[in-house]
Amino acid sequence: MRDWFSARTKRLQISGIRKMFEMAGPDSINLGLGELDFQPADAAIEALTKAVRDGHNGYGPTRGIPELREALAQRLTKYRPDVETENVLVTAGATQGLLVTAMTLFDHGDEVLTPDPGFVIYQPHVIMCGAMPLRYHMRQEDKFQPNLDEIMELITPRTKAIILNSPNNPTSGMLEKDTLRAIREIATDHNLVVISDEVYDEIVFDGEHNSVLDGEYDNIVYVNSFSKTYAMTGWRVGYLASSKYMIDQISKMQYYNIACPPTPLQKAVHAAVIAPQDELYERVKILKNRRDIIIKRINDIEGFECLKPRGAFYAFPTFDHDISGEDFAMKLLKAGVICAPGSAFGKSGERHLRFSFANSSENIERGMDIVEKVAAEIPRKS
Ligand SMILES: Cc1ncc(COP(=O)(O)O)c(C=O)c1O
Structure with missing residues (x-):
């Protein structure tokens, strides 16, 4: 039979986490998901039904509907005062x-630096463009800050870009202002693009989020989404911000990719963006409370050590038990708790487990009772 499949398809692996989640029992406590257990705000739901009923069901502009782009530009002025509508492009x-x-920037032969541990799509996207992903590492002992010397060593004349993610999935680490500034300087010196995934920028518990937008535009692409901020993962609306020059090029690619982002959903998201943000702040408070519960419970387990997440909603402890992360996660799964082995996010995640606290305090407590029990039965490394 003819081999139909492209080399890029063959290079992609199915995510290990998905396979594991599929094996979970129906009553399992799910601390594995990167998805909030809230619903979108009523104002957004009403705006969605109204948009559909009012006939906003056709194609829209490739860059997104103007009122949403304008509202987002306005929102981003908190990071840099001169963001304008033309700097914003709405995505799915x-x-x-x-x-x-990635498709706009990467060619065969390019190298792209991706975080390890890091969110699972960065490397496959680079591969889908025929380029080569190279990992830079972040460790708990460095408070999950990238090591600048390592980044310098990885850079070659073929390096095109570096991908950043703060607050980070899976570590919940946040880039310090100085680190971010240093990376931007390295990128400028080596003519690299900085692609900064900031989807958790509104979910910050302690201190301030440092955005890549707080500097020159020329070589940056800021990436965000409504999935986490407004609990709309299934609505598939996000956005980019960059220089007009960069947005023009991305928009050209975007037309051939999705034609336009979904029209009624943009209307709904717009309603959420311009509404008072009290509900969002309330939810961040709830998450902070859950964070405090889960971190205490995890750090009370012998052999576990977890930094306090300053943003996002993941606890990413190390364990010193004599077992791999995959086997540990599998034991927990069989005992009724879903979590992700840190190795799913790269080699630096190998001695970690990722627990999401996007679940009720009761479920977190029940889940941690199980984790404590399972951990006590596994011998520790001497
Ligand atoms: C760091 C990070 N970036 C991007 C995404 C994907 O966001 P979206 O739902 O907007 O595609 C996720 C989802 O888990 C994430 O954790």
């Missing part, structure tokens, strides 16, 4: 925003 979620950016 951050996933598609990252992919269209």
Whole structure:
């Protein structure tokens, strides 16, 4: 039979986490998901039904509907005062925003630096463009900050871009202002693009989020989404911000990719963006409370050590038990708790587990009772 499939398809692996989640029992406590257990705000739901009823069901502009782009530009002025509508492009979620950016920038032979541990789509996107992903590492002992010397060593004349993610999935680490500034300087010196995934920028508990937008535009692409901020993962709307020059090029690619982002959903998201943000702040408070519960419970387990997440909603502890992360996660799965082995996010995640606290406090407590029990039965490394 003819081999139909492209080399890029063959180079992609099915995510290990998905395979594991499929094996979970129906009553399992799910601390594995990167998805909030809230619903979108009523104002957004009403705006969605109204948009559909009012006939906003056709194609829209490739860059997104003007009122949403304008509202987003306004929102981004908190990071840099001169953001304008023309600097913003609406996408079908951050996933598609990252992919269209990759397709606009990467060619065969290019190298792209990706975070390890890091969100699972960065490397496949680079591969889908025929380029080569190279990992830079972040470790708990460095508070999950990238090592600048390592980044310098990885850069070659073929390096095209570096992908950043802060607050980070899976570590919940946040880039310090100085680190971000240093990376931007390295990128400028070596003519690299900085692609900064900031989908958790509104979910910050301590301190301030440092955005890549707080500097020159020329070589940056800011990526965001409504999935996490407004609990709309299934609505598939996100956005990019960059220089007009960069947005023009991405928009060219975007037209051939999705034609336009979904029209009624943009109307709904617009309603959420311009509404008072009290509900969002309330939800961040709820998540902070859950964070405090889960971190205490995890750090009370012998052999576990977890930094306090400053943003996002993941606890990413190390364990010193004599077992691999995959086997540990599998034991937990069989005992009724779903979590992700840190190795799913790269080699630096190998001695970690990722627990999402996007679940009720009761479920977190029940889940941690199980984790504590399972951990006590596994011998520790001497
Ligand atoms: C760091 C990060 N970036 C991007 C995404 C994908 O976001 P979206 O739903 O907007 O595609 C996720 C989802 O888990 C994520 O954790």
